[in-house]
Amino acid sequence: MIGFSILAKTKRILKWQRDPEGMRLRILEAAKQEFAAHGIAGARVDRIAAKAGANKRMLYYHVGKKDELYLAVLEGAYEKIRVEERSLDLEHLDPPKAIARLIDFTWNYFIRNPEFLALLNTENMARARYLKRSTKVKSMHSPFVEMISTVVKRGVESGDFVVNVDPIQLYISIAALCFFYLSNSATLSVIFGRDLLSEDARDERLEHMIALVLAALTGKSMAVFGKQKAPKLRVAAHSGVG
Amino acid sequence: MIGFSILAKTKRILKWQRDPEGMRLRILEAAKQEFAAHGIAGARVDRIAAKAGANKRMLYYHVGKKDELYLAVLEGAYEKIRVEERSLDLEHLDPPKAIARLIDFTWNYFIRNPEFLALLNTENMARARYLKRSTKVKSMHSPFVEMISTVVKRGVESGDFVVNVDPIQLYISIAALCFFYLSNSATLSVIFGRDLLSEDARDERLEHMIALVLAALTGKSMAVFGKQKAPKLRVAAHSGVG
DNA sequence: ACAGTATTTATCCAACGGGTTAATTAATAC
DNA sequence: GTATTAATTAACCCGTTGGATAAATACTGT
Incomplete structure (x- = not known):
């Protein structure tokens, strides 16, 4: 995560941090919003990732595919x-x-x-x-x-x-x-x-x-x-x- | 329409017939089923066409695009x-x-x-x-x-x-x-x-x-x-x- | 300092799905 | 019968989207 829209030259500061539990929570929260707003078919995996401030790959890594994401939310x-x-x-x-x-x-x-x-x-x-x-x-x-x-x-x-x-x-x-x-x-x-x-x-x-x-x-x-x-x-x- | 799954050699019989009103009704009925079963995003235009015994193009010709189809159904x-x-x-x-x-x-x-x-x-x-x-x-x-x-x-x-x-x-x-x-x-x-x-x-x-x-x-x-x-x-x- | 692992990023792609274009055929009018 | 219009078919286009692969980077223990 860590959305540094402002470019920080220093390599040190640019680096992202790890936060598995937090990430998982943010993903589930984002997924909840998305599924609630658009239903299963209408939900977009990319939007969930964006809302969670995560890379799409993270969803699959921490929870699972769309189906499993939905079930976890439910x-x-x-x-x-x-x-x-x-x-x-x-x-x-x-x-x-x-x-x-x-x-x-x-x-x-x-x-x-x-x-x-x-x-x-x-x-x-x-x-x-x-x-x-x-x-x-x-x-x-x-x-x-x-x-x-x-x-x-x-x-x-x-x-x-x-x-x-x-x-x-x-x-x-x-x-x-x-x-x-x-x-x-x-x-x-x-x-x-x-x-x-x-x-x-x-x-x-x-x-x-x-x-x-x-x-x-x-x-x-x-x-x-x-x-x-x-x-x-x-x-x-x-x-x-x- | 006219789903002759059985192949009829005679050209005469194979030919489709026109039925604008009937077609429109079948499309709307099929669309109703589809939208009710899957919601807007989950509905599939191709499935509606298939269910209506029609070509996909017919939906657009007789009713309109997905949105308009849904509104008509509603x-x-x-x-x-x-x-x-x-x-x-x-x-x-x-x-x-x-x-x-x-x-x-x-x-x-x-x-x-x-x-x-x-x-x-x-x-x-x-x-x-x-x-x-x-x-x-x-x-x-x-x-x-x-x-x-x-x-x-x-x-x-x-x-x-x-x-x-x-x-x-x-x-x-x-x-x-x-x-x-x-x-x-x-x-x-x-x-x-x-x-x-x-x-x-x-x-x-x-x-x-x-x-x-x-x-x-x-x-x-x-x-x-x-x-x-x-x-x-x-x-x-x-x-x-x- | 370094190896090994857990977490995250960066690309990629094949299938799908909505919508369009162009050709074909039936009904209708003349 | 023939020209015109209305209805229908067939084929294609192209952006989207779920999911995968591989590479990079941050931690952890030693």
Whole structure:
């Protein structure tokens, strides 16, 4: 690496330095951006190299060919979200708050990691061909299903929840509400003729989703939902805003 | 066109016939399949030609270059769903039934037209670059927002609905619940280790979605939702099953 | 200081893929 | 029947792109 665009005469200074781990990380990061932005077929190996400040040969040396690069990126993406998911503690919250927090986390994670959405879409267009091949990802179970399961159980027992929903269905539904809105915001914004990613629009959406799910679970709906803008009920957004 | 793989000696029979309109349709259909399966960058012009039983030159003659081919496909896809949407009559149904029917339609349309989902994903990966360019699509408004608006109004007046939800948010949420499940079924199936597209799984999902939304709107949730399999409540599936 | 290895650079190339050009043939009009 | 136009075929062009090969340079241990 080391992009000395300024020519330094001294041989000593011109010389590049070694940094295998750093290089590998930069390559994977660049690849993530590239695959997320262009999909597998649209991704360009040369662009990845350029973005990583590396020579193209480095990709093959440190990771592998295009396929393998993509798989590494995909696995990294799953790894990352699983780690963050595990850090979410819903046990000590009362059931409605726990669900709200779950939605809030999912929403903000997606907002903070738009490449993750793109990668999932790409992988689904490939009919999960790479995911199937990856024992690594298959072994990384999301803790959310289990978390939801216990929260729902507690909610039913305490009388907070009036229904006994299948945790997997609920998990998918929450992901769906967040994912679709963000993943399809480009086309939806055109169709509706307004910016769905503005701060206000996003706040409104989060409110709507929480109200919708909680209303369904508790039976007690807050009179009007999704329309007005109440004071932000930021339910413990996660650390970084990256 | 006319793929005589069998060699017919007679000159008369060997000769190709003209069929501009048919050719154009076959090209667009082939292109739809190709773009849906591989995205824009992954699509191969030669494959489209082959699938259409045409010469590559025909694509350029009848439609245009790759870009234009894609845009034509996208516009066709929107046109098609808008037409079907308009054929849906929710006016004479009582509000809960109307919402259920709306969900049912959306769900089944997506199942019958998987390419539509793929095209939308592709277009969103392109940040709606083509949609923005298309005055055609932008002029084709979905009647659903208006329909939902009146249904919700009626529901609130009749007392069926206890909340006054923003119709656009509800529209997006319903689309989200259906879209995400189907669009991401490949990866979700791997993650959960079971086939989410089996007949049973699909029925279960439809039930869950309807129960979820209606519970939120009416405040009256059916005791257990999403878990058991009640007798199919097929709410007037649309004609073809694609 | 030097040998050996790990990392990085500098070129190269064969296949692919989108798009074009020119020739051929069917329908249509006269 | 013949000229004209519309549709279709066949062949080619050329920039792009993934991947490979070989050479150079920085570290490491001795």
